[in-house]
Amino acid sequence: MIPPEAPVRSDSFRPVLGATVVLVLALLAIAALKSNRDLQAARSRERLLTGKIAATLAESERLRVRIDRLRHDPGMLEKLAREDLGMARPGDVIIELPEATPPAAAAPAAPLPPAPIVPPSAPKPTPAVSLAPPSAPPAVVPVSSSSPAGGPPGRE
Numbered sequence: 001m002i003p004p005e006a007p008v009r010s011d012s013f014r015p016v017l018g019a020t021v022v023l024v025l026a027l028l029a030i031a032a033l034k035s036n037r038d039l040q041a042a043r044s045r046e047r048l049l050t051g052k053i054a055a056t057l058a059e060s061e062r063l064r065v066r067i068d069r070l071r072h073d074p075g076m077l078e079k080l081a082r083e084d085l086g087m088a089r090p091g092d093v094i095i096e097l098p099e100a101t102p103p104a105a106a107a108p109a110a111p112l113p114p115a116p117i118v119p120p121s122a123p124k125p126t127p128a129v130s131l132a133p134p135s136a137p138p139a140v141v142p143v144s145s146s147s148p149a150g151g152p153p154g155r156e
Contacts, residue, residue, distance in 0.1 A: 069076045081087040088094055 070080075
């Protein structure tokens with residue numbers, strides 16, 4: 001007796017399975033590339049933020065030192081009063097220079113006539129403004145931009 005032949009199997013399932021495997025692998029590769037790009041962007045942002053944090057900490061420490069100096073260093077207070085507020089001690093000689101303006105290109109600048117020489121007058125008493133505790137050096141007074149006794153600005 002001869003055994004009956006087995007039914008013929010259709011091979012239509014193999015191409016579908018192969019296409020599905022290729023599609024899944026392609027999707028995984030695309031997801032991996034996107035994840036890698038996102039990871040690089042996150043690392044770059046982390047480096048940027050770390051740099052900003054370091055700069056902020058350095059600025060904070062600089063300001064903390066400045067606050068400490070302002071609280072305990074009378075010389076620093078005097079320096080700031082002179083530079084930022086335009087104050088001076090009684091008896092200081094103050095020289096005010098005119099603001100530099102760029103010359104006009106069309107018209108040449110004419111030389112300025114010499115300033116008249118005015119004999120110095122007796123110093124006038126000025127009120128003192130105290131910026132530091134009593135143990136500090138003498139206080140500074142505000143500098144006025146008006147000229148005393150009709151003389152040129154900055155002469156006392």
